[in-house]
Amino acid sequence: MDLIDLxxxxxxxxxxxxxxxxxSAxxxxxxYGFWVFLLxxxxxxxxxxxxxxxxxxALQLGLAAMNIRGLKKNDIEGAG
Structure with missing residues (x-):
C-alpha cells in the first residue's frame, strides 16, 4: 500500500x-466548515x-465550486 492511499x-x-x-447555527x-470542505x-x-x-x-471540483459559493454567501449574510 502506498502512503498516498492513506x-x-x-x-x-x-x-x-x-x-x-x-x-451549525x-x-x-x-x-470554518466550508474551509474544511475545501481541504x-x-x-x-x-x-x-x-x-x-x-x-x-470531477465531483470534487464541482463540490469545491459549491463550497466557494457557500463561503461567499456566508460572508454576505454576515455582512448584512
Whole structure:
C-alpha cells in the first residue's frame, strides 16, 4: 500500500467534520466548515488522481465550486 492511499482517511474525516460545521447555527463555524470542505476536496482530488478516479475528481471540483459559493454567501449574510 502506498502512503498516498492513506489520504482517503483524512479526506473522509474532513468531509464529516465539515458537514457537521456547515450545519451549525454559528456563522463562524459554518465558515470554518466550508474551509474544511475545501481541504477535503483537495485531499479527495489528490487521492482520485492517484487512483485514476476521474469521476471522483470531477465531483470534487464541482463540490469545491459549491463550497466557494457557500463561503461567499456566508460572508454576505454576515455582512448584512
Amino acid at each position: 489520504i482517503q482517511w483524512p479526506a473522509m474525516a474532513a468531509s464529516l467534520a465539515a458537514a457537521w460545521l456547515v450545519a 454559528s456563522e463562524r463555524r459554518r465558515a 477535503s476536496n483537495v485531499l479527495w482530488v489528490v487521492w482520485g488522481v492517484h487512483t485514476s478516479g476521474w469521476a471522483l475528481v
